[in-house]
Amino acid sequence: MTETKPPLWQQVRDEMARDIRSGKVYPGELLPTEKALSERLGVHRHTVRRALQELREQGLVRTEQGRGTVVLEQPFEYKMGRRTRFSENMSLNRLKARSHFLYGDVITASELVAGQLELRPRSRVSYIEMYGEAEGKRVFVASQYIPHVDMEDLIAVFRKTGSLTKAYRHYGIKDYFRKVSRITTRLSNPEETRLLKLKQKQPLLVVEYVNVDPSGRPIEFGITRFSGDRMEIVVEGN
Amino acid sequence: MTETKPPLWQQVRDEMARDIRSGKVYPGELLPTEKALSERLGVHRHTVRRALQELREQGLVRTEQGRGTVVLEQPFEYKMGRRTRFSENMSLNRLKARSHFLYGDVITASELVAGQLELRPRSRVSYIEMYGEAEGKRVFVASQYIPHVDMEDLIAVFRKTGSLTKAYRHYGIKDYFRKVSRITTRLSNPEETRLLKLKQKQPLLVVEYVNVDPSGRPIEFGITRFSGDRMEIVVEGN
DNA sequence: TTGAATTTGTACGTATGTATA
DNA sequence: ATATACATACGTACAAATTCA
Numbered sequence: 160m161t162e163t164k165p166p167l168w169q170q171v172r173d174e175m176a177r178d179i180r181s182g183k184v185y186p187g188e189l190l191p192t193e194k195a196l197s198e199r200l201g202v203h204r205h206t207v208r209r210a211l212q213e214l215r216e217q218g219l220v221r222t223e224q225g226r227g228t229v230v231l232e233q234p235f236e237y238k239m240g241r242r243t244r245f246s247e248n249m250s251l252n253r254l255k256a257r258s259h260f261l262y263g264d265v266i267t268a269s270e271l272v273a274g275q276l277e278l279r280p281r282s283r284v285s286y287i288e289m290y291g292e293a294e295g296k297r298v299f300v301a302s303q304y305i306p307h308v309d310m311e312d313l314i315a316v317f318r319k320t321g322s323l324t325k326a327y328r329h330y331g332i333k334d335y336f337r338k339v340s341r342i343t344t345r346l347s348n349p350e351e352t353r354l355l356k357l358k359q360k361q362p363l364l365v366v367e368y369v370n371v372d373p374s375g376r377p378i379e380f381g382i383t384r385f386s387g388d389r390m391e392i393v394v395e396g397n
Numbered sequence: 398m399t400e401t402k403p404p405l406w407q408q409v410r411d412e413m414a415r416d417i418r419s420g421k422v423y424p425g426e427l428l429p430t431e432k433a434l435s436e437r438l439g440v441h442r443h444t445v446r447r448a449l450q451e452l453r454e455q456g457l458v459r460t461e462q463g464r465g466t467v468v469l470e471q472p473f474e475y476k477m478g479r480r481t482r483f484s485e486n487m488s489l490n491r492l493k494a495r496s497h498f499l500y501g502d503v504i505t506a507s508e509l510v511a512g513q514l515e516l517r518p519r520s521r522v523s524y525i526e527m528y529g530e531a532e533g534k535r536v537f538v539a540s541q542y543i544p545h546v547d548m549e550d551l552i553a554v555f556r557k558t559g560s561l562t563k564a565y566r567h568y569g570i571k572d573y574f575r576k577v578s579r580i581t582t583r584l585s586n587p588e589e590t591r592l593l594k595l596k597q598k599q600p601l602l603v604v605e606y607v608n609v610d611p612s613g614r615p616i617e618f619g620i621t622r623f624s625g626d627r628m629e630i631v632v633e634g635n
Numbered sequence: 636t637t638g639a640a641t642t643t644g645t646a647c648g649t650a651t652g653t654a655t656a
Numbered sequence: 657a658t659a660t661a662c663a664t665a666c667g668t669a670c671a672a673a674t675t676c677a
Binding site for chain 1: 642
């Protein structure tokens with residue numbers, strides 16, 4: 160059994176991957192130039208290029224001709240399933256995640272909202288806007304519509320607890336499920352760009368969903384807009 | 398039991414919605430101006446505006462100040478679930494959907510591909526690129542990686558049948574399931590912009606997935622890029 | 636607006652080791 | 657054992673994109 164060293168380019172790749180994953184180089188930063196790397200590591204530029212090619216395939220870096228190679232932010236995973244809840248989701252990912260209240264009011268449902276919630280047209284609904292952070296980064300903004308029946312103080316309770324799940328529990332809804340999710344993409348508008356602290360308009364993942372209680376009655380219609388380069392949606396099993 | 402007519406603005410809204418959905422006015426076209434509409438329908442401009450507001454909320458039109466109101470293309474639905482197959486999916490939607498072969502070869506798996514397919518590094522895999530059309534519109538481009546074992550002629554069979562599902566059946570794989578899907582978004586690159594016949598770079602829905610046979614063995618790793626304004630992903634039940 | 640310097644992309648060459656038929 | 661193909665590594669030149677004075 161002879162122990163052989165892996166090829167040079169793989170050693171280079173692994174060393175660079177380590178530096179990136181360990182946080183030695185920060186996301187958004189440029190790596191040293193291929194020339195600088197090859198001189199520092201004592202290998203040919205082609206060897207560095209071979210390593211960079213793999214790092215690109217792994218989604219760790221992005222190379223721009225004439226500019227350099229930038230370290231990419233690794234997106235957070237948003238596991239979407241029947242039991243989807245944002246805060247649980249993120250804490251499972253050992254991330255510090257929090258939702259922040261932006262605005263709440265009782266409004267008249269538009270046709271779309273009434274339809275999704277299976278309410279009569281122009282029913283009254285609670286409307287809540289919030290944004291979410293993970294590891295200090297803004298990762299989503301969300302709008303939620305909740306039937307106003309028997310939940311007059313929902314907004315106040317939500318502000319107190321900071322969690323819709325907890326607010327629901329306060330009203331006797333102990334459990335709920337994701338009925339359907341519709342996923343689209345579009346560029347952020349100025350408002351979203353500001354709220355998500357993006358440098359410029361960028362693609363968003365837009366998830367429109369309906370949550371239902373155990374009896375199948377809709378209790379929440381929501382539109383969540385995820386920052387496309389900070390989040391990815393994972394649908395498992397399914 | 399008194400029968401009451403709905404408000405005037407709702408009648409206007411419903412008539413306009415009918416015209417759009419029936420294809421009387423085409424996506425991309427400008428609607429008549431609010432003034433022209435109000436005169437033709439014999440209602441006040443504000444009544445037309447109230448109707449347009451609802452159409453905007455329903456995602457049927459987009460209004461641009463100083464220009465007019467454009468009819469939006471309605472995206473196709475891509476139902477994603479355990480039994481996801483593109484062609485079945487689209488035909489269920491009573492759409493004429495077809496996949497078109499672009500390129501196929503046998504290549505050495507990158508680390509990412511080998512990992513996803515649970516193969517040894519640098520295993521040989523079949524690689525297929527294709528694009529999909531629905532109703533004459535390009536809606537996705539896809540890259541698939543399939544373990545090369547016992548499927549030497551996969552590419553030839555795929556070209557003949559035009560369906561991966563059928564090609565698999567030819568090799569005795571009668572059924573397969575979606576194990577996991579990862580959904581992200583980013584702007585199209587020049588190649589994708591060209592293949593999807595987009596006018597300029599636009600947000601894509603990028604779905605990376607793994608399909609497994611009934612025993613749980615990975616048989617396909619794929620990356621599908623959907624044109625963001627022509628497709629939406631629907632995850633049901635889940 | 637232009638042009639030079641910098642950086643990455645591509646394409647050729649050479650040499651050598653390793654796996655395979 | 658030999659021939660062939662493939663992987664690795666370095667050499668050189670120039671094209672293309674970006675940056676900045």
